[in-house]
Amino acid sequence: MRETGDGPERLNTGTAHSARVYDYILGGKNHYEADVAAGDAMVEVWPALPAHMRANRAFMLRASRCLAREHGVRQFLDIGTGLPTSPNLHEVVQEVAPAARVVYVDHDPIVLNYAQALLASTPQGRTTYIEADMRDPDAILGAAGFRDTLDLDEPVALLVIGMLHFIHPGDDDQGLIRRLLDPLPSGSWLAATVGTADFAPQEVGRVAERYAAEGMPMHLRTHAEASAFFDGLETIQPGLVQVHKWRPDPDDERVRDEDIAMYGAVARKP
Template identity: 65%
Template sequence: MPENGWSADRIDTKNPHPARVYDYILGGKDYYPPDREAGDAMVEVWPAIVPHMLENRKFMHRATRYLAQEVGIRQFVDIGTGIPTRPNVHEVAQSIAPDARVVYVDNDPIVLTLSAGLSSSTPEGRTEYIEADMRDPAAILESPQFRETIDLGQPVGLTIIAIVHLIMDEDDPVGIVRRLLDPLPSGSYLAMSIGTADFAPEEVGRVNAEYTARGMPMRLRDRTEAQGYFEGLELVDPGITQVHRWRPDDAVDPEVRDEQIAMYGAVARKP
């Protein structure tokens, strides 16, 4: 594991963490034995979790490119960043607009430990990192990093990728997203991916059970529930769809079947 001086006791190495399991399954190197064990168990019960996670990552890239290139967004807030895996949001955005600014948010200390991978900004742009839990939007919005980087007089791209399935109903995930959106000006955008069991209920149910048994409970949501995150917003075509079907770069990969993808994705404009 990389070392950068942060106290090791801040990182829970005894229990798996979703961000590190995700990193392991995607072929990364920043994980611990419990994360590897959890990842192996997920792949065993649902081998499609590998293309599922890859397609979710590709969706994030396409959504960021759309916002930077086609809409002209120049500042982004990325919630639930996870282990830095290139290209990250700022690398995609700054490849189009070198002056783009990005604030990353995550609550796992290992992401902060590895945040050098999130700070390789162009000279014209800027990146900042906030260690915070998305269940506390005020901690994000009132942080010095947010206030110094994000101009609330200009549209913002809010990206919340593959995280709300880890927020239980009692924590009101729709309300959390709304509180993050509320201070953003008209013309801002929300890009989200939302875990679902709609397309492979039995297989994804087994993954859910494995996550829950390892202390990482999930709440998967159907399409109607996914729509709740976008109420009052203007959905960008093609609306809410599986992530591999949201504006694919070419034709949808024929080797990727719908039942392999357990994530809805959408991008919407705040009027």
């Protein structure tokens, strides 16, 4: 069963957007000239950017599979979904548990357009798309799709992948995560990745400058700052590490530490 939100805003194709730049750099087809130009400029200043982005996505797939297979999670709330790229989150978790339910959230109208076409659930499960901004948790938690799809008497996995470097401390970054976690029951989970310049400060700093020039300012965090998002939660092994070091699969792409600018962790809500 598949449901989508409604009321998309006018699509702006003349300005680069983070989801479409991500799609372009990963080799997708759902982007425009502005996204290509921005992506090329970013890869020029940091050639490792595609490998970094692939590692971030691979973390999401491993973490969601782990939660479904090893911890029995059957409900997922994915914030900042981005453009659908198979395998999507619901494909991974429904392969483990066909009745799993997934709520996707993004605020780019092009993501809504492709979500309508591609985010198709198994007959036993359910996928819903909500058009909303992470900076407005009330809009997410109050959406009919959220209430109708997720049972808050059962654990929910909150995924925030590749998003937090676009959320600044002035936006109450940690408060946003808490507001999303608060209504979720004990035994729920947070899986998140957090951008950092700890390993290649000059190169990653130049990428951040390019994003800012395109109207997408970033805030990169140290390990200690990234850890704060998981305060009060029970982080599972191996803790907060670079994403390529979190339970890697034998066939994962081999990368250098200095080519990965993202920490990742999975933690349980007591």
